[in-house]
Amino acid sequence: MIIDCHGHFTTAPKELQAFRDEQIEGLKHPGQSRTKRPLSITDDQLREAVQPQLKFQNDRGTDVTIFSPRASAMAHHIGDLTTSTHWSEHCNDLIHRVCEIFPRNFVGVCQLPQTPGVTPDTCIAELKRCVTELGFVGCNLNPDPSGGHWNAPPLTDKHWYPFYEVMVDLDVPAMVHVSASCNPNFHATGAHYLNADTTAFMQFLTADLFKDFPTLRMIIPHGGGAVPYHWGRYRGLAQDLKRPLLTDLIRNNVFFDTCVYHQPGIDLLAKVVPADNILFGSEMVGAVRGIDPETGQYYDDTKRYVDAAALGAADKDKIFEGNARKVYPRMNARLDRAAR
Amino acid sequence: MIIDCHGHFTTAPKELQAFRDEQIEGLKHPGQSRTKRPLSITDDQLREAVQPQLKFQNDRGTDVTIFSPRASAMAHHIGDLTTSTHWSEHCNDLIHRVCEIFPRNFVGVCQLPQTPGVTPDTCIAELKRCVTELGFVGCNLNPDPSGGHWNAPPLTDKHWYPFYEVMVDLDVPAMVHVSASCNPNFHATGAHYLNADTTAFMQFLTADLFKDFPTLRMIIPHGGGAVPYHWGRYRGLAQDLKRPLLTDLIRNNVFFDTCVYHQPGIDLLAKVVPADNILFGSEMVGAVRGIDPETGQYYDDTKRYVDAAALGAADKDKIFEGNARKVYPRMNARLDRAAR
Numbered sequence A, B: 001m002i003i004d005c006h007g008h009f010t011t012a013p014k015e016l017q018a019f020r021d022e023q024i025e026g027l028k029h030p031g032q033s034r035t036k037r038p039l040s041i042t043d044d045q046l047r048e049a050v051q052p053q054l055k056f057q058n059d060r061g062t063d064v065t066i067f068s069p070r071a072s073a074m075a076h077h078i079g080d081l082t083t084s085t086h087w088s089e090h091c092n093d094l095i096h097r098v099c100e101i102f103p104r105n106f107v108g109v110c111q112l113p114q115t116p117g118v119t120p121d122t123c124i125a126e127l128k129r130c131v132t133e134l135g136f137v138g139c140n141l142n143p144d145p146s147g148g149h150w151n152a153p154p155l156t157d158k159h160w161y162p163f164y165e166v167m168v169d170l171d172v173p174a175m176v177h178v179s180a181s182c183n184p185n186f187h188a189t190g191a192h193y194l195n196a197d198t199t200a201f202m203q204f205l206t207a208d209l210f211k212d213f214p215t216l217r218m219i220i221p222h223g224g225g226a227v228p229y230h231w232g233r234y235r236g237l238a239q240d241l242k243r244p245l246l247t248d249l250i251r252n253n254v255f256f257d258t259c260v261y262h263q264p265g266i267d268l269l270a271k272v273v274p275a276d277n278i279l280f281g282s283e284m285v286g287a288v289r290g291i292d293p294e295t296g297q298y299y300d301d302t303k304r305y306v307d308a309a310a311l312g313a314a315d316k317d318k319i320f321e322g323n324a325r326k327v328y329p330r331m332n333a334r335l336d337r338a339a340r
Helices: A014-026 A043-049 A051-060 A081-101 A120-133 A158-170 A188-206 A228-240 A246-250 A263-272 A302-308 A313-327 A330-339 B014-026 B043-049 B051-060 B081-101 B120-133 B158-170 B188-206 B228-240 B246-250 B263-272 B302-308 B313-327 B330-339
Strands: A003-009 A064-069 A106-108 A139-141 A174-176 A218-220 A254-257 B003-009 B064-069 B106-108 B139-141 B174-176 B218-220 B254-257
Touching: A003 A081, A003 A313, A014 A081, A043 A051, A043 A081, A051 A064, A064 A081, A081 A106, A081 A120, A106 A330, A120 A139, A120 A158, A174 A188, A188 A218, A188 A228, A188 A246, A188 B188, A188 B228, A228 A246, A228 A263, A228 B188, A228 B228, A228 B263, A246 A254, A263 A302, A263 B228, A263 B263, A302 A313, A313 A330, B003 B081, B003 B313, B014 B081, B043 B051, B043 B081, B051 B064, B064 B081, B081 B106, B081 B120, B106 B330, B120 B139, B120 B158, B174 B188, B188 B218, B188 B228, B188 B246, B228 B246, B228 B263, B246 B254, B263 B302, B302 B313, B313 B330
Parallel strands: A003 A064, A064 A106, A139 A174, A174 A218, A218 A254, B003 B064, B064 B106, B139 B174, B174 B218, B218 B254
Antiparallel strands: none
16 A cells, blocks of 8 residues: 555635635734634535545555645634634534545644744644544644744744644644745745755754653654755755764654655665665645656656665555554554555 | 865854953943954964864875854854854954965855844954955855854845855855754754755745856855755756756856765765766864764765766766855965965
């Protein structure tokens, strides 16, 4: 089985965005009451909406996608906690419905109602709802809910600890994933995403988060940002700072996906990062949608690169399936049930 | 000849830091007059101070270092324009003295008196002084003088254009280099530096800066941040955004150094980025000072990695010398004079 750990619902029916537009418009009228009106989206609309993902799964030979709301649309910097709560609930409910309609193809991961300046404790209820009621297996955690101003505490700060306690209790990991950038310095998918990945890794390297939470698991997407390319730099920094060896630091806690859109990048990742810490991911349909004229294949068809990487069969099995089952253990029961 | 395009004076005599400490202390007393007292540093102290660099040049077989003030100490976010002006002048004057004492070993690049919220036009005088009076061949340009809050306009904004006009007139390039981070999210050398590199590249990709300034040259240090590892992502983003091919975009304007501290990283860089756009650099003595137990060599002895990379002799010559002479043309006269 081939599990793609990184897919967002970028093709949702336009009714979802219409709700969001109303919500944003409503913010201009602070006196208005703020009800979360229901979405009128049918199951047939959802079936239609995920046809691109199903086709790519079929064409590329992958089986199941760990599926979460569109990352760039989380936009936690818009509005307040009520805004984010209503928006997250709707987005997560749609993911849940897709996963119920196609239980063999999609497993849910939730968006959190994060809000700049508000404690992440306010995300606990939605995480619990998604995991215990909707069968989700993880969450996306935004280290910068401000959208490019980076004024929340680092991920290793006690600010986040009550939320991590619930993650650990529920045995679900987080993918560290920022959203849209409202800072003109940072292009979202070309800078902000990768910067956040790099930033989070260095936060983990310099703190004792995983001593405090030995079973907490974080996936750093987009191949770990700049980290594998600078693996020597990080090994050297860890050494200078008297920190553990990187392989020990990440062993049970930090994982990189394979959303790196060319063969040399995946080859590097496979060479420097232990196979136990790599999860297959493509972010399909996502940030880069074109066909690479150098290969004639989609840039984000990362399965081809992993297939071609100099890795043994056992390592490829881990990357394609085994590691995801370990990192997202709640997925196993769902997949087994769906397979019956 | 082997030219290292990236070295900072990280080993300056302690009198320099004493001045800085006084300066920072003085900021607590806004009523005080703010004179730039002279530094009492002798030539012998400077000779002594750069012995580590000279020894590494000798041991590693490199010839000349393009030398600038310590990047992390620029700290443009401290104080105001007067603070930064006094500090930059002192730092640049010391670089000048080192370059005069060891003209075969060092060529100067200047720090700029950037200040958050202040137009970079205020840096023009110091750039002109350093280039026309001190014989410097380039500058370090900080895209985020705030030190991690990223509230200056992007490097492609007209905000920077008057400064670029002077760079073009003087025919000097800039290395895009941030300084210390005062944002607890960003470790300076482990996140902020690499994020800035990635950010700058994506700014260049999405704007027409080099149409407006066809001879403007920017060096992105630290191997280009995350960019070469994600070369496929950037090729795909450029394609989706209807931007030029990356190789065309960077051809005469954007260059990456080789400050990547392990062989697989340099191998990737050499594979994906045209040799014409790579400049040898080590950032010695810099961010990573240890010896890699996997190789028994210094992490930052990047010459070994370039030597071992799958590059032809002509490409290596470009990377070690030819490209630097093209990107920093004012260096040639200085080097020829020193060699006599």
